[in-house]
Amino acid sequence: MEVIPPASGRRELKSFVLLYGLMYAAFGVASPFWPRFFEERGVAPAELGMLLAMGTAVRLVSGPIAGGIADRFDARVKTLAICTGLSALFALSLLRADGLLLLLAGSLGQAAVLAPVTTLADALASRHGTKAPGPATGRFEYGWVRGAGSAAFVAGTLIAGQVVSATGLGSVVVLHAGLLLAAALVTSLLIQDEREPMEWTEAGTAAAADLRVLLQLPLFRRLLLVAALVLGSHAMHDAFAVIRWNAAGIGPGLASVLWSLSVASEVVVFWLIGPRLLARAGPAGAAAIAVAAGVLRWIVMAISADPLALAVVQPLHGLTFALLHLACMRLLVRVVPVRLAATGQAIYAFAAASATGLMTLAAGSLYxxxxxxAFFAMAGLCAAALPLTAGLRERERI
Incomplete structure (x- = not known):
């Protein structure tokens, strides 16, 4: 692993914190209001479902493709800048779109270029992490920058609510695009890739070979399976938690507090608890803790809607998502060859997103x-992942 001078490490930390803050603030601004924006533009509920589903499908395809291109041309920073900038432009195009076809074209275009943004950023940030972050090494924990992103997501959501109330839904698109453009500019502060790019035909031929290289790694396959099971188990919560709470008499105000507890715990784990747990227990131990927390969380949600019980288990999100993500990032850095860093991140994201999509479809019927x-089924997914965590032992990077 290359040594980064301390001063350089501090600059990189500041750059990544700024990048993640802008990116996730942009996501937080748009996430709650995106469906309402399309609805206001005359998109019917059935059409909205189709539009969102097609966007998910496009993201699943474009993420690995962009990651492969970035790796083959050793241009992860440049690809991140291009994708982030284009996603802002596609977002702005929605303001002028009139009719379903134009809205669909703009939405799918943005989905295609926005999908690789987080995976490319994770590929860059995670490879600057170390087991010994601090002034002496010039290194930093990946969790520090990812936690900054989660905090910025919450801030963006809160700010967007005020902006929408004052100026309408169109302002959210402008704010979302502005933050993405700023993030694209911040990429110029990151360490640039230096290797000579290969020819396009050579890159295209090697893409399938790169995928085979990764899928032949037993630890990588195990990581994907654990992540798919545990992250996919969140689908029931994301789709039906508030519906379940409402049926039990929990109003919107308390529901928002309960939801905020999970996001706040995510930030705490990324910043404080997670790096320490990962250092002490290693990726296998951290993943086991996350899986056990998932079993407990979903069992409680299956048997109780008591606000006190929910207030106790909602912060477990910090373990079921954030701690598991930190463990996966550590393993990806160690097991995936550096030259395939973006591809590995993209496949990891693809596995998690695919599992979540499938579980969301199943969740409707189960509920x-x-x-x-139906939450017992999600507990079962986590229980199935528990014996697999023992094999997530850290190995040296290729």
Whole structure:
């Protein structure tokens, strides 16, 4: 692993914190209001469902493709800058779009270029992490910058609510695009890739070979399976938690507090608890803790909607998501060859997103038939992942 001078490490930390803050603030601004924006533009509910589903499908395809291109041309920073800038332009195009076809074109265009943004940023930030962050090494924990992103997401959501109330939904698009453009500019502060790019035909031929290299790594395959099971188990919560709470008499105000507890715990784990747990328990131990927390969280949600019980288990999100993500980032850095860093991140994101999509489809049927007891199925997914965590032992990077 290359040594970064302390001063350089501090500059990189500031640059990544700024980058993640802008990126995730942009996501937080848009996330709650994106469906309402399309609805206001005349998109019917059935059409909105189709539009969102197609966007998910496009993201699943474009993420790995962009990651592969960035790796083959050793241009991760440049690809990140281009994708972030284009996503802002596509967002702005929605303001002028009139009719479903133009809205669909703009939305799918943005989905395609926005999908690689987080995976490329993670590939860059995680490889600057170390087991011994601090002034002496010039290194920093990946969790520090990812935690800054989560905090910025919350701030962006809160700010967007005030802006929408004052100026309308169109302002959210402008704010979202402005933050993405600023993030694209910040990429110029990151260490640039230096290797000579290969020819396009050579890169295209090697893409399938790169994928085979990664999938032949047993630890990488195990990591993908654990992440798919545990992160996919969140689908029931994301789709039906508030519906479940509302049916139990929990109003919007308390529901928002409960939801905020999970996001706040995510920030705390990324910044404080997670790096320490990861250092003491290693990726395998940290993943086991995350999986066990998932089993407990979903069982409680299956059997109780008592606000006190929910207030206790909602912060477990910091373990079921943030701690597991930190463990996966550590393993990806160690097991994935440096030249395939972006591709590895993209496949990891693809596995998690695919599992979440499939579990979301299953969640509707499960909840319709079993109600709150459908959360037992999510606990079962985590339980299935528990024996797999023992094999997530750290190995030296290739």
């Amino acid at each position: 319709a038939h079993f109600g709150a007891h």
